[in-house]
Amino acid sequence: KLASREFQPANTVISIKGVEIGGDQLVVMGGPCAVESAEQIDDIARLVKAAGAQVLRGGAFKPRTGPYSFQGVGVEGLQMMAEAGKKHNILTITEVMTPEYVDVCAEYADILQVGTRNMQNFDLLRKLGTIQTPVLLKRGFSATYDEFLNAAEYILAGGNPNVMLCERGIRTFETYTRNTLDLAAIPVLQSLSHLPVISDPSHGTGRRELVEPMAKASVAAGANGLIIEMHTDPDNSMTGDGVQSLFPDQFAKLMHDLEQLSPLC
Ligand code: PEP
Ligand code: MN
Numbered sequence: 001k002l003a004s005r006e007f008q009p010a011n012t013v014i015s016i017k018g019v020e021i022g023g024d025q026l027v028v029m030g031g032p033c034a035v036e037s038a039e040q041i042d043d044i045a046r047l048v049k050a051a052g053a054q055v056l057r058g059g060a061f062k063p064r065t066g067p068y069s070f071q072g073v074g075v076e077g078l079q080m081m082a083e084a085g086k087k088h089n090i091l092t093i094t095e096v097m098t099p100e101y102v103d104v105c106a107e108y109a110d111i112l113q114v115g116t117r118n119m120q121n122f123d124l125l126r127k128l129g130t131i132q133t134p135v136l137l138k139r140g141f142s143a144t145y146d147e148f149l150n151a152a153e154y155i156l157a158g159g160n161p162n163v164m165l166c167e168r169g170i171r172t173f174e175t176y177t178r179n180t181l182d183l184a185a186i187p188v189l190q191s192l193s194h195l196p197v198i199s200d201p202s203h204g205t206g207r208r209e210l211v212e213p214m215a216k217a218s219v220a221a222g223a224n225g226l227i228i229e230m231h232t233d234p235d236n237s238m239t240g241d242g243v244q245s246l247f248p249d250q251f252a253k254l255m256h257d258l259e260q261l262s263p264l265c
Pocket of ligand 2: 239
């Protein structure tokens with residue numbers, strides 16, 4: 001299999017405009033769950049960059065569990081985020097949910113995210129295999145490592161080698177946390193595969209106070225990067241993910257702590 005260590009012993013390093021993912025440097029992607037307005041994403045881009053993160057996250061198309069929830073601002077959101085990214089000189093990542101929107105998302109964002117609910121959207125994965133834009137593939141919340149790596153295989157087999165794996169928590173019997181962040185996935189996936197492994201302690205716990213310890217634990221476990229939700233006004237965020245979003249000062253403190261923890265950052 002193309003994703004396996006046997007096929008490629010050396011780590012895959014994805015290089016995007018001078019930022020290397022999967023190399024010696026810890027990569028941090030920060031930002032809101034959803035792009036809400038031009039002002040919001042501009043403000044957050046500035047803060048995320050100032051804190052030292054290399055990538056701005058933000059969803060323009062949101063895969064909401066229910067059809068009546070806020071679905072994202074769409075293509076306009078892509079434009080707002082691209083503008084903020086350019087202005088503050090920071091890379092951008094956004095979620096794409098359907099094959100039809102892959103090209104427009106790739107036009108505006110540096111990295112495309114496949115959400116947990118779409119890990120086995122095989123038409124989407126096949127389409128992502130036809131371009132070269134880096135893809136952050138999230139683990140399905142009930143997917144085994146084997147299923148996860150097979151999903152990555154679809155993208156690789158199509159001809160796009162720029163895939164990173166993201167552990168974002170799995171469904172277990174525990175309900176205190178939104179998901180159970182599977183820390184062991186980090187070293188396991190790195191032993192089975194040469195692809196970079198990113199951890200998402202925000203969706204992995206669903207609770208703001210757990211993001212910092214689980215971010216640090218992920219780095220200690222060897223994660224190549226983190227994707228973390230941050231919001232300037234989490235109590236009024238347009239998705240329910242405000243409860244797991246860090247305040248800007250918490251994000252800045254975490255970045256500072258990570259630098260102490262990992263000389264690689
Ligand atoms: C997100 O990153 O906001 C998101 C919806 O993530 P997941 O697909 O992991 O739920
Ligand atoms: Mn979210």
